[in-house]
Amino acid sequence: MIHFTMEEELVIKSLREFVENEVKPAVPEIEKTNEVPRKLWDRCVELGFIGVCFPEEYGGMGMRSIMDKIVLEEISKECPALALSIDAHHLCTRSIMMLGSKAQKNEYLSKLVYGEIVGASAATDPTGSGIYAETKPIGKFTENGIQLNCNKVFITNSSFADIFVVIGMIDGNYCQILVDRNTEGLICGGSMVDHKMGMHGSGTGTVRLTNVTVPMSRLLVPDEFDPKSAFQFCGCYLDISAIALGLSEGAYAKSVEFLSSRMRNGKVMAGMPVIARNLALMKSKIEMMRSMVWNTTEVFEESPNPMLIHATKAMVTEMACDVSELAIKIHGGAGYMEETGVARYHRDAICCTIGENPTDVHLEQVALQLGLPVEAQAMFPVCGDPYAR
């Protein structure tokens, strides 16, 4: 059981008010236009949700990690795509937080936390994202700095991000490099936004870097290497799990609302044993998901447990698919209609099982952690310098 402080309760209260009063009414338009209005992003910044867990010296609230997950969970109840955008922005911000030098932190962190600039994280290669050990080359070191030549695909926020952390191998070293959007040679996908199944509005697209030259100061290098930092990136698996949890709650709430007013033989359908059982099943799965996300986040804060993190990402996102599919079915024909607004949760849930590495990859990592004789390598080095291969 997690106890929230009074300060945390206040953040949760303002989050819920923001989601109910500002996010929920905007969703039909977002689904239609495939764009999250910038004013929603600005409000997230203004209310402190973007920087809730970043240190106060960089403009954040300095709260514990669970609060990041709560932000994503609450927003995902109505708009998982907005939560995914925040997640991608956090990936960029965390790269700087964990791997940046003091000078790099001073230069970028406050701007990202105050939302003056939007970040994105570009890791996925067109030939497959794979695991850490399979990361692809992205360029070379030259006497003028770093020359980047690579394509990155399915990049969240690519249609509006101001800065990208480009991730890949250079001369056999695992590198994360900051590249501004307006750098010569960087082009964001032809039509800017990919036409995709769900997560409408999260600005997914291709980022192409052709002979992009940036100074060496753009390579993220910590002043002092902390062996835990490489593994900290696994925190992103808990972010996407929190999104999966939130959208399941959204799908469940819609189902309860619908079945509590729909009548059959003079009685509300929510009272029919088979329907009540399905609602109970959905709610039980949601509580299992919450236990996994919250517990693993708390454990992660103390000492990362790879098995638990991979298992959480795999199970929670798959359960979100189950819950959101059942939500469609128990709405009957209405569930299949876009106007009802329940089908979109299922589309978004499927994205959660694929993004930040698919379920099979995470289960393979669980098997590896269990010591089973699988031919696989750890997704991230648990300790050791990520720049040394």
Ligand SMILES: Cc1cc2nc3c(=O)[nH]c(=O)nc-3n(C[C@H](O)[C@H](O)[C@H](O)COP(=O)(O)OP(=O)(O)OC[C@H]3O[C@@H](n4cnc5c(N)ncnc54)[C@H](O)[C@@H]3O)c2cc1C
């Ligand atoms: C909406 C959306 C937003 C995204 N945002 C970002 C972003 O912001 N930044 C970014 O870098 N990427 C992003 N991605 C990319 C995403 O992380 C990758 O698509 C995902 O990790 C899968 O990689 P892949 O597409 O290369 O598939 P592949 O790695 O080619 O995998 C294809 C299939 O093979 C299976 N498979 C692959 N490897 C293994 C293995 N080792 N063991 C068992 N099975 C395996 C997988 O289960 C999968 O079903 C986004 C994707 C989507 C859909």
